[in-house]
Amino acid sequence: MDLTRAAAEELDAADPLASFRCRFAGADDEGPDRLLYLDGNSLGRMPLDTPAAVSRVVEQEWARGLVGSWSRWIGTAARLGDRLGAGVLGAGPGQVLVGDSTTVNLYKLLxxxxxxxxxxxxxxxxxxxxxxxxxxxxxxxxxxxMTVREIEADIDQGPDPAVLAAALDERVAVVVLSLVAYRSGGLADVAAITRVVHDAGALVLWDLSHAVGAVPVDLDAAGADLAVGCSYKYLNGGPGAPAFLYVRRDLQEELRSPIQGWFGQKDQFDMGPVYVPADGVERFGVGTPPVIGMAAVEVGVELIAEAGIERLAAKGRTMTDLVVALGDEWLAPQGVALASPRDAARRGSHVTFAHPQAWQLTQALIDRGVVPDFRTPDRVRLGPAPLYTRFVDVWDAMDRFRAILADRTYEAFPAERARVT
Structure with missing residues (x-):
């Protein structure tokens, strides 16, 4: 791989997704001192269409339509779920529902x-x-x-399927796994692991939070049982945006939500005395859905669907390959080690580096106009979101990283993380 800045510019010139950059706030900034945002795997940038979408719900549907707007809102969780399933998750209609947080959805499905x-x-x-x-x-x-059986997982490579298989027996009910490891970016094989879990007679519940919108998922093709995920990372739904859940169609009548809310009731507006779960995935609804938040999520989902998950994944692999190659060339000689799978086929869309003073390096990068994030125990995580990050942004960020290491300015930052109180 050519590691010159000119080569990065050539990659940008040939990028089929280049036109999406100008559709995000701040992503189109120019100049040598511009902010280089490499934390899209934590919080995505705001799409420029989001304020208008939210304003439409607030100023027209709520302010003018008042309660009459529920005729439009009532089916949004399922409608948006179908769009997310078709455009991003590889899931047929009637299997995805948007609403609640990832944690609440995880609890319900588990x-x-x-x-x-x-x-x-x-x-x-x-x-x-x-x-x-x-x-x-x-x-x-x-x-x-019940009993929890925690299997060991390499924090740089992710779980080993063989180790997982050895931990499964006739006592296991549900296996909970992340498709992309939050710390290292290690990418699991959904289909292979799902088969192993099914062979043991158990169900598998996938957390897609660090994967959705960046790597292909194909839940139906993989035979996945259950899945959850957030919408504020690569889907760019904004902080606190509602999450989603997936329940394979043939499991829906077998499963029952432990939270019996009126949006999961079969005859919701009959206001009956007894809870009867709704048909299909809507039985996993709980309370009134976050209508305003879902308006922002819809903008992000449409952008990902328009770009195409295969194109996004291909760019993500090339971008993270560039991060790894520049890390080998510039950072490794100064004591920074790769802490992610080297093979792009085994990575999501972020790369992690290890250094004893990772916290200080993270603060120095932020001070130098590069936004990564820190993960314990000693990791700097870089997440170039393929929808709006340029290759020159990656190159310039890594150039600033090597400069910080060379001039050792990171040593001036406190060694301890400040606690937010």
């Missing part, structure tokens, strides 16, 4: 899945999965009198 496997008393997750996933698994296990 409890429903565990209840659907009576006689099995073990939940499986990885020791290095995202904290909220492990916390939910532990809480559900405690409440149901």
């Amino acid at each position: 409890v429903a899945g565990a209840a659907a496997r009576p006689g099995r008393d073990v939940l499986v997750c990885t020791a290095d999965d995202f904290p909220t996933d492990r916390y939910v698994v532990a809480g559900v296990a405690e409440a149901r009198g």
